[in-house]
Amino acid sequence: MTGPLQGVRIIDMTTVLMGPYATQILGDLGADVVKVEPPTGDTVRDVGPRRHDGMAGIFLHVNRSKRSVVLDLKKPAGREALLRLAADADVLIYNVRPQAMARLNLGYEEIARVNPRILYVGVYGYGQGGPYAAKSAYDDLIQGAVAIPSLAKTAGADVPRYAPSAIADRIVALAAANAVTAGLFHRLRTGEGQAIDVPMFETMAQFVLGDHMGGLTFDPPIGPSGYARILDHNRRPYRTKDGYVCVLVYNDKQWRKFFDMIGRPGLMDNDPRFATIGERTRHINELYQMVAEVMPTRTSAEWIALLEAADMPVMQLHTIDSLLADPHLGAVGFFDVVEHPTEGAIRSMAIPSQWSKTPPQVARQAPRLGEHSAEVLAEAGYSAADIHKLAEEGATVLAPAAQ
Template sequence: MTDVESTEERSAGALSGIRVVDLSQIAAGPYATSLLGDFGADVIKVEPPSGDPLRQIDNAFGEGESAYSFSVNRSKRSVRIDVKSPDGRAVLDRLLAEADVFVISMRPAAARRLGLNYESVSERFPRLVYCSITGYGEDGPLVDRPGMDLLAQARGGTMGTTGEPGRTPVKVAPAIADFLGSYLACNGILLALRVRDRDGIGQKVGVNLLDGQVSLLPNLSVAYHRTGVPFRPQGGAQSNIVPYQVFETSDGWVVVACLIQKFWVTLCRAVERPDLVEDPRFSTNADRVRNRGELVPVLAALFAEHPTSHWMKILEAGDVPCSPVNALEDVFVDPQVVHNGMTLVLTHPRHGEVVTVNNPIHLGSTPAQPRGYPPDAGEHTDEVLAEYGYDTDQIRTLRAGGAVL
């Protein structure tokens, strides 16, 4: 478990000196910028006067203080700006003039109406890396439709390939479309910054949730286009590898993953069924796939005889790829997760400890250093505006006119 308050001295992060103006909302954009902030980027979250709508999703920390919002908004500062007002837009433009990265998550038509589309922004700020995160892309038949995690999972094939055979399609519980979008946005932003370092000019980074989900299908796609046989949900199994699935034990579940022939042999030895290796029905993976209906019940009956801990001890000793199926509460006490330091503790001035997940990217010399806590909406408005040259009277005037809050 990593406590951000335990680090008294912080070295310069990999992205120290990079300024990010984050106009995105909900999950994909805010999580992307938090990850950048973990590595030292100065991230300024620009919220509308009412705050990011994600703040209202639940009341885990109080009204307008959702756990969801807390989970994706560390390592940044928050300002509230009415970018639809002339004075508010002028403030945003001053931020952009000194920024390296601008992140936005509006539908393209809305961005154009506000003059925040790439063409308008890049004309004034050509060195700016402009990252647009949308549901479906910058054009096409769905360009004006609202996009979100569930819709991307549904349209992009994730739900259609997940779940039990013949049952209702299943949503992946973690917001996989949003958070994959976060990582793709980070990757694109870093690539664009590298090109700017080389060529001296910014560019547009386009990420959409739908493409992210489709990009998860390479193995299923190639097989389908080669054979013409579409993949269908297999529950906890894999259609073209056997055994590569979850089995019920006497007290839970265990996953066995015989990806290559070597592991099929070690599995049979570990469970004391060497006869299965010699059985011609199960000699190769192709044989096992063809005779899945005969093999899987044999293994299922075997694993049902003992608890998960029994099988984990035996399988691990035999070098068989295996895992328990961790419930959420099990994940954070899993010995490897604990060892990897994937639990992060932030200290909030009102709520005390806020426990979340750590940054999963491990750099040797310039590691992630998550900092601060998820700020209140507009908590740093005065501080940030002062840094950008506004004096006390100017800030007071902007507040009085509703341009900033």
Template sequence: MNTEATSGYGPLSHLKVLDLTQFLSGPYATQLLGDMGADVVKIEAPDGDMTRRLPPHFVGTQSAYYLSVNRNKKSLTVDMKTAAGLALVRKLAQVSDVVVENFRPGILEKLGISYEDIKAVRPGLVWCSISGFGQAGPYKNRPAYDMIVQAMSGGMSITGPTEGPSVRSGIPLGDIAAGMYGVIGILAALADRDRSGKGKHVDISMLDCQVAMLSYQAAYYLNSGNVPERQGRGHDSIPTYRTFTCGDAADIVVTANTERMWSSLCDVLSCAELSTDSRFADNKRRYINREALWRILEDAFLTKSAQEWVDLMLAAEVPAAVVNTLDRSLTDPQVIHRNMVLELAGPNGEKLRVAGNPIKFANEDEVNHRYPPLLGGDSLSVLSDWLGMNAGDVNELRCDSAFGPNGR
């Protein structure tokens, strides 16, 4: 586990990123950039990103929610409602390579800062806006959160028990996907800047991202007119791509997707008659007769424990896995080997454990990860490094209330 608290190298270590985001989608995007070495400065209101205080789980005085998406950043508190604070953010944007914000469209313009204004001074700037519905369209001014776009995209309508209510994904796909697509857009804009010298305004809509992720479900509907239904325990095309409950009451996932895998599954289950049953001769017929097939398979899987079945199927090269709870997945030897659980040392000796960065570069060490910043804890160093300010300059900003009433 990585316990270092330093940074300074990585493929994006030459980039300055100004982070004007809060909650999840934007902070997730900027954390990914920081994980790859970018110098990320998080601008926070004087009372901080509200997720710092979000219950119920805390490490010390900081919410685990905040800590999970803000490593590898520095914090600078700025009151953008003051003239001095707004001017300071504008100066920082003018020396940035990337600005990321997740305000509703028009909010920053009302405060007095916009991509068009900064671009006039910094034509190579890449500005990424993440919002619920993007910078254009009839819904652009609506507020949105993860569950809103999961619902509006149709994704929730195909998630959950077939006879039950629509169910939100257990992970915040609306936020996480927007953050990931935001990073893809930023990196594409930076690549184009290398050729043209010009930046871009990357416009990310959380709803767009969820619609894009519908993938083949969207294609099914758009080309057939048939509205997909809730998926329940399995897949709407492959009947042997499904969860089953085993004799120890634990669930497993079986993904016998090919004819070879189907034959091997029949052998593992000691159900050779299944492979010769005309009702199940190929995937099309297995799909037509799936209810009968599931009854047979459900009874068979009740005869052994989940791990016993998984071991047998893997030995026969049938992909299978136990449905893990998080206490098992986050201690799994494969997860640990890939450094997907990080341990970071805090400023007061506290230890923070979080999910790691899945982007690995062969034969290269990962960036050494920095503990999420204390509120306003990097003000002097940021203003010195980015703007060449000294202590006197910073004190003048403090007197002008640029950092808010607490003067951080």
């Protein structure tokens, strides 16, 4: 491994999407991520298409660069094994409610008692100082809590709609990965471990309100909430003669070129509504309506060629299927068909960032349930006989040899 987090060990007690995506990022960056699963496994193992039980596509895309160990934390022997793993770890990250960790007697105090230098990172729904502290949280609920469906309706959807991607899970996962790396940097300077909480609600509230606080930023308010350009119902892929195309004309230079292109030269000089970015924002509906009306006069290919020749922002509208065949992603090697030890050929996505000195790399493909139980427990000091006894007691599960 050559990644910048080489030598960092992470005990990953997360499941589903948010936590596993965060720890996959850290694993790709070189950390040794030990995924601790209950005997039934991560629930997302069987969500969606799969060749074998427990190895569905979504699971494969958020659990690479990890090892899997099964521990039943409700059994004393399973909890003791977790504490032994934590004693030699740099980070423990979980995404259940803190109340659940407390019921397992695995709160920060218990973990810090065996390893005071550890980073104890909670990624869950709501900050613990408010009335929502004990509420459960999922991506859909958090999207609703921070007004994303309401914004979609304001922007033209027929009814409030969730974004068709688990954006809350993935955005908060990025925040969690940032928190872990910053916490590790602090510990490097001071030697201090600490508890770090990354609540979904507050993280996403900041994300959304950064765009849409608007006039409510000021006290007293000087205008309504909402970023008018983003919320305009014409802010969408424009219909062309034969399909759709994505266009964003933004600054003065670009609008002047665009008005010339559609046969309306001098419009910025003659119509004060379009003279400055401030006025254009106030009259964004009329402006975008003008673009929507002219786009069907040419094909998508004609518009792309014309706008690119003028160095103006334009992009084709992909579907998921066409995105997989995108020529740029092909040229940069974003997709690779790799051979999974048990699942056969799978399409894997590259690590997006590029590093000149410590390039991240995929350590291994997503593990089978308990694939590394014996290996990880042996590293924690358990003998073969001890491991066999844990398995007999149901405190762990040992995966059969790969076929």
